[in-house]
Amino acid sequence: MEIVALGVLFAVPPLIVIFVLILRHGRGNLRNDLASEAVDRGYLHQQDRRRKPSTQSHHYSEYFYHSHQRGCHILSLTPRRKNADRQLIKLYPDDLPILVHPVQEKPMLGKIDTHHHIVPPAYAAWLEQRGITAGGLAIPKWSVEGALDVMAAEDTATGIFSVSTPGVHLGDDVEAREKAREVNEFTADVVAKHPGRFGFFATLTLPDVDGAIAEAKYAFDALKADGVVLISSVRGTYLGDESWAPLFEELDRRHAVVFIHPGDLPCAPVPGIPPYAADFLLDTTRAAINIAKAGWLERFSNVKFILSHAGGFIPYAAQRIAHVVAADNTNEAGIARLRRFYFDTALSSSPFALPALLAFADPSHITFGSDWPYANKDRSVDFTKLLESYPLTETQRHAIYRGNAEKLFPRLAAA
Numbered sequence: 001m002e003i004v005a006l007g008v009l010f011a012v013p014p015l016i017v018i019f020v021l022i023l024r025h026g027r028g029n030l031r032n033d034l035a036s037e038a039v040d041r042g043y044l045h046q047q048d049r050r051r052k053p054s055t056q057s058h059h060y061s062e063y064f065y066h067s068h069q070r071g072c073h074i075l076s077l078t079p080r081r082k083n084a085d086r087q088l089i090k091l092y093p094d095d096l097p098i099l100v101h102p103v104q105e106k107p108m109l110g111k112i113d114t115h116h117h118i119v120p121p122a123y124a125a126w127l128e129q130r131g132i133t134a135g136g137l138a139i140p141k142w143s144v145e146g147a148l149d150v151m152a153a154e155d156t157a158t159g160i161f162s163v164s165t166p167g168v169h170l171g172d173d174v175e176a177r178e179k180a181r182e183v184n185e186f187t188a189d190v191v192a193k194h195p196g197r198f199g200f201f202a203t204l205t206l207p208d209v210d211g212a213i214a215e216a217k218y219a220f221d222a223l224k225a226d227g228v229v230l231i232s233s234v235r236g237t238y239l240g241d242e243s244w245a246p247l248f249e250e251l252d253r254r255h256a257v258v259f260i261h262p263g264d265l266p267c268a269p270v271p272g273i274p275p276y277a278a279d280f281l282l283d284t285t286r287a288a289i290n291i292a293k294a295g296w297l298e299r300f301s302n303v304k305f306i307l308s309h310a311g312g313f314i315p316y317a318a319q320r321i322a323h324v325v326a327a328d329n330t331n332e333a334g335i336a337r338l339r340r341f342y343f344d345t346a347l348s349s350s351p352f353a354l355p356a357l358l359a360f361a362d363p364s365h366i367t368f369g370s371d372w373p374y375a376n377k378d379r380s381v382d383f384t385k386l387l388e389s390y391p392l393t394e395t396q397r398h399a400i401y402r403g404n405a406e407k408l409f410p411r412l413a414a415a
């Protein structure tokens with residue numbers, strides 16, 4: 001009997017030690033999984049995997065990693081209770097929002113696409129009846145399912161809808177007002193039916209200024225629009241024209257985001273060269289110069305102007321354009337003015353375009369754009385892949401994918 005008791009006495013402590021070691025090993029593996037996940041996602045460099053002192057609560061254990069190179073902290077949460085989510089939380093040293101990702105799913109916080117079109121079927125039929133094309137291309141087919149499909153392919157959380165060129169004013173103010181109301185109500189309805197997935201820029205009626213002001217008020221107040229879309233020029237009149245200033249007084253009062261989209265130039269296209277290929281970029285560039293030269297960026301300083309397609313030629317040609325838009329004719333003042341614009345990456349994320357955009361634009365003024373469905377899914381995804389494979393810092397990437405848009409549209413900011 002005594003021999004059995006002695007045997008138990010000597011055998012139990014080593015067994016307890018072995019049991020504890022197995023438990024610790026298991027937790028260590030879990031920590032390694034989280035760290036590997038952080039490395040895979042590019043949050044953490046392999047060499048930064050050193051674990052810092054952790055804290056514990058009865059809900060979870062926290063493990064800190066610090067990435068010196070990337071200037072960010074990774075906080076991993078390991079659940080201590082069943083059914084708790086394992087999470088990686090990325091903490092930025094600046095004022096950017098905190099990202100929270102469940103470990104075993106795709107990141108929930110995808111891109112915000114500020115150049116994402118809607119083509120209400122009745123609007124498409126109306127244009128087709130008149131033989132109107134989209135910059136030389138057929139009016140594309142649109143559906144909510146198609147939108148969600150391309151968003152899944154591009155890891156886009158939210159698309160901000162806009163109606164593309166030519167908009168709704170084809171020469172008749174009354175008809176334009178009816179069409180604007182129709183497309184805005186259709187779009188607001190799609191947005192309301194898919195909470196969080198969409199927003200929209202309201203369509204207005206320029207050159208009918210009174211109609212545009214009335215529709216802007218209705219769109220913001222009744223339809224909860226996120227901003228307005230304006231075409232760079234309408235029959236030869238460009239944004240920046242003093243006759244349109246009353247609309248911008250209203251938009252300034254509302255701190256509106258104005259998405260500027262190009263259309264055909266007010267002259268015949270070159271035979272065989274579709275307007276979207278190059279004319280569109282000049283249309284945007286002309287509008288940007290006209291707005292800047294008119295002093296609207298300071299006069300309507302509450303308005304945030306987003307230029308399509310990386311601003312046409314603005315970043316690439318800023319140095320030669322600058323003195324034209326400067327009040328004092330100097331390059332410095334002109335560059336400072338032009339840098340007040342925001343720029344989207346739609347069809348402009350090639351390794352040829354991005355260097356100019358990144359060198360010129362205020363880093364907090366670049367947003368992601370897909371230009372779907374005018375750029376079909378394959379073309380849009382190809383450009384998005386170019387952006388995703390371009391060497392950006394994590395801070396730049398987050399800002400372009402969604403951080404900058406969150407500041408423009410606070411309702412979309414991470415909770």
Ligand SMILES: [Zn+2]
Nearest residue numbers: 164261371374
């Ligand atoms: Zn577009």
